[in-house]
Amino acid sequence: MIATPPLGGAAKRIRAHTTGPATFVLGAVVAGLFFGGSLGAVGKLPGVAIVGALSVVVVIVLVLLEHTRFAIRAPNTRWQVPRHWVGAGRFRFSLVFGMLLGLGVATIVKSWTIYVLLLGAVAQGGILAGASIVGAFGLARAMPMMLVAADSTAHILPSGEDTRTMAKLRCIAGPPGLLRWLEVGVITCAGGSTLSGLFGI
Amino acid sequence: MSVAFGVLGSMVGFFLGGDWTHYSLLLLAALVGWKALRSP
Numbered sequence: 001m002i003a004t005p006p007l008g009g010a011a012k013r014i015r016a017h018t019t020g021p022a023t024f025v026l027g028a029v030v031a032g033l034f035f036g037g038s039l040g041a042v043g044k045l046p047g048v049a050i051v052g053a054l055s056v057v058v059v060i061v062l063v064l065l066e067h068t069r070f071a072i073r074a075p076n077t078r079w080q081v082p083r084h085w086v087g088a089g090r091f092r093f094s095l096v097f098g099m100l101l102g103l104g105v106a107t108i109v110k111s112w113t114i115y116v117l118l119l120g121a122v123a124q125g126g127i128l129a130g131a132s133i134v135g136a137f138g139l140a141r142a143m144p145m146m147l148v149a150a151d152s153t154a155h156i157l158p159s160g161e162d163t164r165t166m167a168k169l170r171c172i173a174g175p176p177g178l179l180r181w182l183e184v185g186v187i188t189c190a191g192g193s194t195l196s197g198l199f200g201i
Numbered sequence: 202m203s204v205a206f207g208v209l210g211s212m213v214g215f216f217l218g219g220d221w222t223h224y225s226l227l228l229l230a231a232l233v234g235w236k237a238l239r240s241p
Contacts, residue, residue, distance in 0.1 A: 141237045189221075193221040
């Protein structure tokens, strides 16, 4: 059985002490910074940044093909954070949960978009630039969940799904269609500027 | 539409220089993270 983020339902004890959400965010940001920094360091190797930039352009095309009949499924893992890890203690569970989500690819991957970020971190060819990109992802992924952390009405179903917390998260996230269009807009800007950089124009 | 965005992105990248790639990736990171709220 999988676990929901340590914010509601069975994790009320965690929320009550506030260490859960805080360490969750901390874990996501720290993991993103280290992962992105490592990718940026790899990009400093001779020739790697250019290969990364070319890969970014290719993957952006794959993102744009998503939701069309030419879509190619992104490399994925079905692994999710096991529910029994809660037994490790609230601090460690929240921290590890956040770290795994902050990496972006440790749990289920639904889109090529995360690969644009990771390859973009490589293409930047700098530790700070790479760290800032994946760190920003970790922060953006974990921080909004703090918004629902104070919700004491969340409850967990026998199936393990915390429906009320999930519904609140989706409500905060906004309409999926709008998010998709924003993503397409930003990602093509990234692709355009990457191409500009590649060809020096 | 995607082509139009691509042209727009290229123009923005052209006028703002290479750093714009970093800015757009940061913006994308924020957007992707936010979008993940729908399926945490």
